[in-house]
Amino acid sequence: MIDSNKMEIAFSAIFLDKLSKEKDTASLPLPFDEHLRHKLLRVRIIVEEAEGRQIRNQAMLQQLKVLRAAMYRGYYVLDTFKNQASSRKEENNGAVSHSFALSKFNPAKRIQLCVRGRSCQGGEKELHQVLQYLQMLIADLSEFVMFLNGCPPLLCRRPYSTYLVMEKCMFSRHVEMEHIINFLMQESCHGTSGNYLDVLPIVGPAKVGKSTLIQHACSDERVRTAFSQILFFTEEDLDETRFASVVRDDGRVLVIVEVNGDIHEDTWSSMCSTFKMRATTGAKIIICGRSNKITRFGTTQALKVEYLTQEAYWYFFKALAFGSADPEEEPRLAPMAMEIAKGLNGSFIAGNIMASMLRDNFSSKFWGMALSCTKEVSQRYNFIFGAHPVSPLQNRKLVQRLDGSNDYCLVFNDYQIVSAHDDEAPMITFQEVLSGSVEPQGKFDVVAWRSPIAPHYNYIFSCEIHKAPVLGFQKKRNLKRHYC
Secondary structure, three states, rough: OOHHHHHHHHHHHHHHHHOOOOHHHHOOOOOHHHHHHHHHHHHHHHHHOOOOOOOOOOOHHHHHHHHOOOHHHHHHHHHHHHHHHHHHHHHHOOOOOOHHOOOOOOOOOOOOOOOOOHHHHHHHHHHHHHHHHHHHHHOOOOOHHHHHHHOEEEOOOOOOOHHHHOOOOOOHHHHHHHHHHHHHHHHOOOOOOOOOOOOEEEEEEOOOOOOHHHHHHHOOHHHHHHEEEEHHHHHHHHHHHHHHHOOOOOOOOEEEEEEEOOHHHHHHHHHHHHHHHHHOOEEEEEEEEOOOHHHHOOOOOEEEEOOOOOOHHHHHHHHHHOOOOHHHHHHOOOOOOOOHHHHOOOHHHHHHHHHHHHHOOOOOOHHHHHHHHHHHHHHHHHHHHHOOOHHHHHHHHHEEEEOOOOOEEEEEEEEEEOOOOOOOOOOOOOOHHHHHOOOOEEEEEEEEOOOOOOOOOOEEEEEEEOOOOOOOOHHHOOHHHHOO
């Protein structure tokens, strides 16, 4: 049997040899888009290899973050260029309505994408700029790949694309998760004494994925092996009696505290005192919330979780929406998918809902209806499904059903979380309501998304079916003419 370490060394040697030949292949007379695709494949190999390793060096994690952002940006520019070229070609042939042309407005910062009516030379200029940036990054990657070879592989590795389709990957959060795990695995400078607690604050806006990120970290084999108890507390649980009743004296304890706002100093002190007395072999605390005020409790630098960029979200949504299908074989669907992704505005729950419905129906008419629905909700509320809520009034949203009817689904209370073992959890899904496969009456609850990661929370929406409101821009819509 070939020694795994020798295989790793061989891989690194081959890869470094490939990188050293970049200058030789860069002069090949390839079109800009093909040349960019070639570079992106190289970068993707490095990124996916790195995300299968245990990286403890913070500088390497930051370099991985930069590299991955460049990869997302590159694919976004490449896909936009291809989609616009495809749309122009079909429009010239009279095959596609002008309503499917890509938007002239691009929310992604730092990238000025070609718009409809702009010359092909302008689009190639954008590709060339991204290509030059990738070449610069690749030229500096030799040391990164060499050090990466010394990082042990994760205990459980599976193909990255498989994780995405199975929805069991915390997309684009590898750096953040390794940051958490490194904190948990690091020995305290005070030893295992229970008189000192290491605290990591994690802050970020609502629905950015803080809780899911922590769930992924706690599911890691390294964490489960290191701690005999992993305890979850919310604001309602911050009671000294409850602390004392659940903490055992044997083994190390990991405590997760999730709050919406701030914690009173007395409550925090009481909680820490209890853990110091009960967890005699050591404990670590992760406090998670939206307010930056909780960072004062940290004994290490706070981890800030931010929304995905438009480029990263498109990479995520494309993988979910197309599944095992090749987007390049669906030239009419790919431009619509990109516009739908823009309307979802970074929401993981909305992305999973919409992608699962699109993946089950590759009809251009259905995708056109989904695009129309997404645009309408985005125009009315600016933000769909509360991804970036700006006012309490936006917690009530009208979403058109995708069953060909004029019915709308009023969504309210869209941030309810219940346990997977809760007997009161609803049986029907939001997808079933939107598709028209169920016809509930009155006000009802639906499962918007079931987390595949323990503790397998159900994310619940409260809904009510309404007839279509009379809106000015609706009168001009003709779905049959546009999407058949």
